[in-house]
Amino acid sequence: MAKDKSSDFFKTTLAPESLAFRLLGTAHAVARVEEGQSLPSALASVFSHPKMDAATRGAIQDIAYLTERKLGLCEFLIEQLTRQPPSPPLLKTLLASSLALLVGENDEADLKYEPYTTVDQAVEAAASEGTLVRAKGLVNAVLRRFLREKEILLEKSNLSLTAKWNYPSWWIKETRRIYPKNWESILHVGNTAPPLTLRVNKRKTTVEGYLADLEAAGHPATAIGPYAIRLDNPLPVYRIPGFSEGLVSVQDAAAQLAAPLLELQDGMRVLDACAAPGGKSGHMLEMADIDLHALDSEPERLKKIDENLTRLQLHATIMAGDASKKNWWDGNAFDCILADVPCTASGIIRRHPDIRWLRRPEDAKELAVISARILDNLWELLKPGGKLLLATCSVWPLESEWQADAFAKRNNAARLDAPGQLFPTSDKLKDHDGLFYALFKKQ
Numbered sequence: 512m513a514k515d516k517s518s519d520f521f522k523t524t525l526a527p528e529s530l531a532f533r534l535l536g537t538a539h540a541v542a543r544v545e546e547g548q549s550l551p552s553a554l555a556s557v558f559s560h561p562k563m564d565a566a567t568r569g570a571i572q573d574i575a576y577l578t579e580r581k582l583g584l585c586e587f588l589i590e591q592l593t594r595q596p597p598s599p600p601l602l603k604t605l606l607a608s609s610l611a612l613l614v615g616e617n618d619e620a621d622l623k624y625e626p627y628t629t630v631d632q633a634v635e636a637a638a639s640e641g642t643l644v645r646a647k648g649l650v651n652a653v654l655r656r657f658l659r660e661k662e663i664l665l666e667k668s669n670l671s672l673t674a675k676w677n678y679p680s681w682w683i684k685e686t687r688r689i690y691p692k693n694w695e696s697i698l699h700v701g702n703t704a705p706p707l708t709l710r711v712n713k714r715k716t717t718v719e720g721y722l723a724d725l726e727a728a729g730h731p732a733t734a735i736g737p738y739a740i741r742l743d744n745p746l747p748v749y750r751i752p753g754f755s756e757g758l759v760s761v762q763d764a765a766a767q768l769a770a771p772l773l774e775l776q777d778g779m780r781v782l783d784a785c786a787a788p789g790g791k792s793g794h795m796l797e798m799a800d801i802d803l804h805a806l807d808s809e810p811e812r813l814k815k816i817d818e819n820l821t822r823l824q825l826h827a828t829i830m831a832g833d834a835s836k837k838n839w840w841d842g843n844a845f846d847c848i849l850a851d852v853p854c855t856a857s858g859i860i861r862r863h864p865d866i867r868w869l870r871r872p873e874d875a876k877e878l879a880v881i882s883a884r885i886l887d888n889l890w891e892l893l894k895p896g897g898k899l900l901l902a903t904c905s906v907w908p909l910e911s912e913w914q915a916d917a918f919a920k921r922n923n924a925a926r927l928d929a930p931g932q933l934f935p936t937s938d939k940l941k942d943h944d945g946l947f948y949a950l951f952k953k954q
C-alpha cells in the first residue's frame with residue numbers, strides 16, 4: 512500500500528490512537544488478503560503508514576488476526592444484515608472487522624471495546640475514507656442492527672458450517688472426511704490464539720534455569736517439552752529475558768522435535784534443505800558441533816537464517832538453491848538431511864488464520880508433487896546409512912503420511928521410529944501445532 516499513494520488511508524486525518532484509524536487499517540489489510548496477499552505481508556503495507564506507532568501496530572494486528580479467525584461468521588452476518596453484497600470490497604472488510612470486534616474472541620462477554628464505541632468508530636472510519644463516505648449510514652445501520660439482533664443472528668449462524676467453524680466449507684468437509692473422529696478438535700484448535708513457546712538453547716542454559724529467570728522477571732511460564740517453555744502471557748521478543756543473547760528462540764513445541772530425531776553427532780555433515788527462517792537450523796546447531804549447510808530457494812529469506820544464527824552465535828554455510836536440483840551441491844554426501852518441505856501449512860492455522868481463506872482445494876496435491884521431487888533428489892545426496900527426516904506443517908495425508916509411504920516405496924527406504932502425524936492441540940501441558948515427521952534410513 513505504501514506505493515499506492517491514492518489510498519485515502521495514507522492521507523487520513525484520523526488519530527492513530529483512535530479505534531477508527533485502527534479499524535480502517537485493519538479493513539485495508541483484510542481487503543488485501545481477500546485479493547490473495549498473505550496477512551503478514553498485507554499488514555506490512557499498512558504498517559508503512561507514517562503515523563504508525565507500536566501500540567497502533569499491535570492493535571491493528573490483533574483486530575486483523577481476530578477478523579481472519581471470525582471471517583466465516585462475519586461474512587454470514589453481513590449477508591443477513593445487507594440487501595446486496597457491500598461494495599467496494601473495503602466496505603465489506605470494514606464491516607467484517609467491526610463485526611469481529613462486536614462478536615469477540617469467544618462469542619462471550621470478552622469484548623475489548625464497548626460495543627457502541629466500536630459502532631461509532633466504524634462510522635468515523637467510513638466517513639474518513641473517500642470511497643466509503645457515502646456508506647457511513649449503512650455502516651451505522653448494519654452494526655446497530657447487529658447489536659439489536661445479536662442473539663438471534665448468532666443462533667442462526669450455527670446452521671451454516673462456514674459461519675459456525677470459520678473455515679471454507681471445502682476445508683471443513685475435507686477435515687471431517689479424513690478425520691471422522693477428531694475433525695472438530697482440529698478445527699477448534701485452529702481458531703484459538705496461539706501460545707508463545709520458547710526453545711531453550713542447551714548450550715547456554717537449562718529449562719529449569721531459564722524458568723527461574725522468567726519467574727524472577729515476573730513472567731509466569733510452564734515447561735511443555737524437553738526444551739520447550741510456554742509463556743502464560745505472550746511478550747514481544749525484545750522483552751523476553753536473554754533473547755538477544757541467544758538463551759532462547761521462539762519455536763512451537765512440535766517444531767522442536769525435529770532436531771533431536773536426527774540424533775546428531777559432533778562432526779556430522781548435515782543439510783537443512785528448506786531452511787528459512789532457520790528455526791530448525793538453530794536447534795540442530797545447538798544440539799551438536801555439526802557442519803551445517805542451510806539451503807533455501809528464496810534468497811530473500813536467507814537473511815532470516817543469518818539473523819537467527821548470528822543471534823545464537825552459531826554458524827552454517829547458507830546457500831540459495833532449489834532442493835529438487837543439484838546445481839548448488841559440491842558433490843560431498845551428507846550424514847543427515849532435514850527436508851522441511853513446502854506445504855499447505857494446514858497444521859499451523861492458529862498461527863496463520865488467513866491461510867484457510869487463501870488456499871485452494873488443489874494446493875495440497877500440487878505441493879505434494881513438488882515435495883516428492885525434493886525428497887527424491889535429496890535421497891541421492893545422502894551417505895549410505897544416513898538419515899533423512901521429512902517434516903511438514905500439514906494435517907493433509909497427501910502431503911504427509913501418503914507422501915512418506917510413497918517415498919519409502921519408490922526409494923526402498925527403511926522407515927525408523929518418528930512421531931508421524933501430530934494433531935494440533937492447545938491442552939495445558941500438550942500445546943503444539945499440527946506437524947508431521949517421518950524418518951528414513953538409507954540402506
Ligand SMILES: C[S@@+](CC[C@H](N)C(=O)[O-])C[C@H]1O[C@@H](n2cnc3c(N)ncnc32)[C@H](O)[C@@H]1O
Nearest residue numbers: 785786787788789790791807808809833834851
Ligand atoms: C516450512 S518452511 C521451512 C521452515 C524452516 N525449516 C524452519 O524451521 O525455520 C519451508 C521453506 O522451504 C523453502 N522452499 C520451498 N521450495 C523450495 C525448494 N524447491 N528448495 C529449497 N527450499 C524451498 C521455502 O522458501 C521455505 O522457506
